[in-house]
Every structure is written in structure tokens, then in C-alpha cells.
Amino acid sequence: MDVMYRNKTPISRCVVFTAQYITILLLLLLLLLLLLLLLLLLLLLLLLLLLLLHYYYYYYYYYYYYYYYYYYYYYYYYYYYYFYYYYYYFYYYYYYYYYYYYYYYYYYYYYYYCCCCCCCCCCYYYYYYYYYYYYYYYCYYYYFYYYYYFYYLYFYFYYY
Known part of the structure; x- marks a missing residue:
């Protein structure tokens, strides 16, 4: 230290030390x-x-919840729509079943009535054919009903 401050007074030494100390403190404060x-x-x-x-x-989450709710509502609507459609076809099938059943009895009765007339063979053959024709339609609607029922079950299990 004496070599460094050989030509300086003690006051100047103090000033140089204080300046260096303040500079270091300012640099540390700036870093902080x-x-x-x-x-x-x-x-x-x-x-x-x-x-x-x-x-x-x-x-x-809100989007997922909304999507789930929308999907649930859509599924419910779809299920309700198919249920209504199924119910409508069931009712339609039921109605046609009774309708053809009624015609079956009607033709059956007519067949017996025709048996009493002079052209009973012709009438018998003709109405016998119509009897089977209506019976075929009854089976067709019955088959369609079951086909639609399995189609409905397929959609039901597919969406569950």
C-alpha cells in the first residue's frame, strides 16, 4: 500500500479508497x-x-362439457326420433296386421259364400289365391317390423 500511495497524502489516500468502495457498492447494487x-x-x-x-x-373443460351435453342431447333426440319412428312403424304394422287380418277373414268368409254358388271352383281358386296374397303381405310387414326392430337395436347398442 505504501508503494501505491507513496507520493500521496493521507487525505488523498482516503478519498481514493472511498471512491473505489463506493464504485464497488454501486456495481453490486446495480447487479442486485x-x-x-x-x-x-x-x-x-x-x-x-x-x-x-x-x-x-x-x-x-367448458367446451368439453358443452360438447358432451350437445352430444347427449343429440343422442337423446336421435333416440327419441328413432323411438318415435319405431313406434310409428309398429303402429303402422299393427294397423296393417289387423287390416289384412280383417281382409283375410273377409275373403275367407267370401270363399265359403262362394263355395255355395255355381262357380265355386273358380271362386275357390281365386279367393284362395288372394288369401295367400294377403297372408304374404302380412308376413312381409312382419318381417319388415323385425328388420326395423333389429336395425333399431343396432343403433341402440352402437350409441351406447
């Missing part, structure tokens, strides 16, 4: 401020990330 600023920036970025994740998760 930079670190605090960096920490604050990282904290803000983390907060922004959490906010974005929260809103994304909330939006995704």
Missing part, C-alpha cells in the same frame, strides 16, 4: 437490481403462463 428485475420478469411470465393455462383449461 438487475437480478431483482430478472426475477420479477420471470414471476410475471409464470403468472401469465398460469393464467393462460387456467383459461385454456377452463375453456377446454
